[in-house]
Amino acid sequence: MLDQARDRLAANGARLTPVRQRTLEILLESHRAMGAYEVLDRLAAEGFGRQPPVAYRALEFLVEHGLAHRLQRLNAFAACLHPGHDHAPAFLICRECDMLAELPAAPVRDALTELAAESGFQVERATIEALGLCPACADAARP
Amino acid sequence: MLDQARDRLAANGARLTPVRQRTLEILLESHRAMGAYEVLDRLAAEGFGRQPPVAYRALEFLVEHGLAHRLQRLNAFAACLHPGHDHAPAFLICRECDMLAELPAAPVRDALTELAAESGFQVERATIEALGLCPACADAARP
DNA sequence: TTTGACTTGTTATGATGTAACATGAATAAG
DNA sequence: CTTATTCATGTTACATCATAACAAGTCAAA
Structure with a gap:
């Protein structure tokens, strides 16, 4: 899986550096949806930087190159335009x-x-x- | 629209209090997706409380009763299990x-x-x- | 009219995300 | 090889989003 990833990246002129590779490994090993700060804790414990941008940059890089996904959660609100029916639009x-x-x-x-x-x-x-x-x-x- | 909302709430034994009504009005007037803090600013400017829970509680109430929706944004990451094909699963x-x-x-x-x-x-x-x-x-x- | 549930407000803190800058490593040009 | 440039990594500081815990006020019903 990692070799495959490295090849894909090389083809795009991008490098799978240690932080990036370790970040990918962490995601792959967990097989779960992980928060950025959870990833950061793991990275920091292994000697990488311990500030948020370290994790966010690695994750963003992986997403950009199709090696990871960004999932979603709550963040904004809007009036329901059709209240009344039980609906989930x-x-x-x-x-x-x-x-x-x-x-x-x-x-x-x-x-x-x-x-x-x-x-x-x-x-x-x-x-x-x-x-x-x-x-x-x-x-x-x-x- | 507001009368309709009030009726729906009354049927459920819930009240459309001033903050809640004003929150709903703000959402309805804007016709947009609004962040909780944006709503809060409006409420505070009109004499309601200026602390986050004021807005979050009113919004949560509206969502619970089907009068508003909660939208989503970025928040978690996961390894892509099938990189390679251009896919959006x-x-x-x-x-x-x-x-x-x-x-x-x-x-x-x-x-x-x-x-x-x-x-x-x-x-x-x-x-x-x-x-x-x-x-x-x-x-x-x-x- | 008092009880009890609910509502509103607060303070304080936690969780998530980014901007801006300094330093160091890799690559390419000479 | 050496230098110039780009790219990576790390930092500090801050912005944004969300909730826990508590105090005081309001309302309806017994």
Whole structure:
């Protein structure tokens, strides 16, 4: 896995330095979603730097090169535009103006639940969010 | 909209107090995704408390009662289990053990992109994450 | 009208993330 | 080989997001 990673990086002119490699190893070994500070603790314990940017930079690098993923958690709020029905919509968030749209996403959600069930995973809550351009900002961006 | 909200709450034995109502109004007026501290600034400027819990409590209340949504952002990392193909999988995250699974989600993603396109929204990146129980933890939970 | 549940506010702290700068290592140009 | 340049790593300091624990006030019902 590491050799494979090194090759991919070399092809892109990027290097798998010690911190980066160790960071990747830590993620691979854990097989879990890890917070940046958890990774940082491990790195620091092994003699690497103990300040947040050390971990964040290594992680960002791995994500940039397709060797790791960044997962999500809570961070912003918006009024529900269609209260009343028990709904769990998908969100469209404009990266320019932060405009928010809610999309009925029951089919998408059901597909996901079913797909997960095939591997024995019980979905309790699903997050479906898209980042992109709303019609207005897409128009404004066009010449 | 507010009357409707008040009715819904009354039916549940919950009250739309001034802070809560104003918080909902702020979200509704903005039509955007807002950070909790942004909401807090508005509340404080209007004579409500100026400490974080004031906003977080009101927001949490609205979310609990289906009047607002909580959106997401970056917060955790995991090794990519299938590097190489240009892929943007869905994630299954076990809430018990943080185990992570990647699911090929191209169909789900395409459905979302198409659905969004119907309202003129251009999807650039989509986040599909499910929280629930992995098979092992589901077994452990069973008696 | 007093009890008890709930609401609002506070202080304090924890958790997450980034900007800006100094130093050191690797690579490429001469 | 040596120098110049780029890239990596580490630091300090700070910005942003979130919650725990407690005190005081409000409201409805017994």
